[in-house]
Amino acid sequence: MRTASERFQTIAPSAAALLLLGSVAWAEPPTGAMPLLRGPAPQGPLKPFVIDMVGTLAPDAGPAPPPILFHDTLEDTIWHGHKATRRETATTMPGGQEFVRWAVVIFDAKTLLPYYSEYRRADGLFLRHEFDGLHVKETRSSADVAKAPRVAPGEKIDVVTSEFDLPQPGFTWLENTGLPILLALPLRDGFAGSVPVITGDSSKMQPCLVGPCHVLRMSYQVKGQEVITGISGKPVRTWKVWIPETRFTFWIACDEPRLEGVTWPGPGGTYSMTGRRST
Numbered sequence: 001m002r003t004a005s006e007r008f009q010t011i012a013p014s015a016a017a018l019l020l021l022g023s024v025a026w027a028e029p030p031t032g033a034m035p036l037l038r039g040p041a042p043q044g045p046l047k048p049f050v051i052d053m054v055g056t057l058a059p060d061a062g063p064a065p066p067p068i069l070f071h072d073t074l075e076d077t078i079w080h081g082h083k084a085t086r087r088e089t090a091t092t093m094p095g096g097q098e099f100v101r102w103a104v105v106i107f108d109a110k111t112l113l114p115y116y117s118e119y120r121r122a123d124g125l126f127l128r129h130e131f132d133g134l135h136v137k138e139t140r141s142s143a144d145v146a147k148a149p150r151v152a153p154g155e156k157i158d159v160v161t162s163e164f165d166l167p168q169p170g171f172t173w174l175e176n177t178g179l180p181i182l183l184a185l186p187l188r189d190g191f192a193g194s195v196p197v198i199t200g201d202s203s204k205m206q207p208c209l210v211g212p213c214h215v216l217r218m219s220y221q222v223k224g225q226e227v228i229t230g231i232s233g234k235p236v237r238t239w240k241v242w243i244p245e246t247r248f249t250f251w252i253a254c255d256e257p258r259l260e261g262v263t264w265p266g267p268g269g270t271y272s273m274t275g276r277r278s279t
Contacts, residue, residue, distance in 0.1 A: 034169050036217040039193025042171075042184035045109045046085055048075045049258060051231060052276040055091075059269040066095030070273065074180065076109065079116070083109040087176050098122075105176040112184055114198075117175040119207075123151040127209055129175075134166045138211045146209055164212035166198065173197040173218050174207045178243075182250055183257045187222055187239040194219035205245045218245050226251065230260030231275030 034041075055068040069092040077086045086106045090099040099122070106116040113131075120126040125148060127140040142158040143151070151157060171177050174197065181195060197218040200208035205216060223240045228251055230236060238251040238260050251261035263272040 034196050036168070036194060036196035036215065038217075038219070039191070040186055042112045042181045042195065043110065044085060044112055044180075044184055045076070045083070046074060046180055046183055047256075047258075049073070051259065053231060053273045054276055055271060055273055057266075057269050057271050068092055068094055069097070069099075069276070071099065077106065079106055082115075084115060085109050085112075085180065087180060089176060103176045105172050107172065107177055107180070112171060112177060112181055113169060114172040114175075114177070117172045119145050119175075119209075121145060124157045125151060129172075129208075129211075129213075134169065136164055136166060136211060136213065138162045138164070140210070144209065146207070162211055166213060166215055168196060168215050170196040170198040170213075170215040171218075174199065174205060178218075178248075179250070179259055182220065182241055182252055183259075185220075187241065187252060187254075187257070189222060189224065191222040191239075192220065216245075218243065225254065228261055231273070232258075232260060233275055236260050 049072075051072040053070040053072060055070055057065055059065075071090045072087070074085060074087045077084050084106050086104070088102060088104045091101045092098060093100055101122070102118075102120045104116070104118045104120075105114065107114045114129075116128075116130055118126060118128045125141040125143055125145045127145045128138070130137040130139075139159065139161045142160050171181060173181060173195070185191070185193070194217045196215045197205065198208055198213050199216050200206045200210070200213060202214045205218065208214070221242045221244070223242050225237055226240050227235050227237050230238070230251055237254045239254055241250040241252060243250070246264065248262060248264040250259065252258070253260050261273060263270055265271075
């Protein structure tokens with residue numbers, strides 16, 4: 001049985017990216033019907049940010065493992081002539097200081113629909129999706145970027161490619177667009193809705209690491225306001241937002257939308273993010 005530290009090492013980095021660029025001749029994001037959309041659609045543009053966070057596990061039993069450090073950036077960019085937004089998160093191992101995992105998404109600045117997503121590890125294993133409307137080009141290492149053991153220096157990494165079509169437009173929530181979507185919604189008391197989300201399973205939410213991918217509904221509910229001392233380090237009035245499908249809870253500042261806190265349950269305990277510094 002794995003220890004709490006070992007579980008944290010594998011689960012927390014994946015979740016954050018639940019919180020490297022290729023080239024694709026991409027025109028406009030898909031604008032077809034989105035039957036899984038309920039309520040207002042997210043609308044950009046978003047305000048860029050840089051956040052450094054500490055991920056900790058409050059274990060159900062036993063000592064807590066060392067924390068994981070997260071570096072999170074959101075910035076404006078241009079993708080093949082179109083205004084876009086790029087988010088990148090980088091994570092350390094528990095107790096470490098060097099970044100060993102990265103997650104990158106590029107999405108349309110206005111609609112937040114995807115252009116590009118990538119997971120990458122320091123040892124060279126990776127997964128890349130390039131979106132051309134509903135069509136997706138997948139390029140990845142043959143070894144599983146999420147589960148494979150560390151690749152030794154100099155060891156050959158085989159690369160495989162495939163192509164497939166999504167059944168309908170969907171957001172890359174699990175790849176790193178979940179927080180931007182919440183920041184782009186008109187949160188208020190009683191607010192609830194859903195968006196179509198790309199997933200690797202036809203019946204549950206999980207990152208799509210090998211295509212073809214599926215599209216399911218991800219919903220959100222505002223549970224009221226709370227004043228918390230979160231990532232900014234000072235008391236802030238926030239919207240408490242509950243995500244039933246993943247059991248995440250986000251705290252989004254009311255006055256100017258930004259992340260103040262996030263927690264989620266997992267094997268062995270409850271995971272949470274706190275701030276190191278925020279700009």
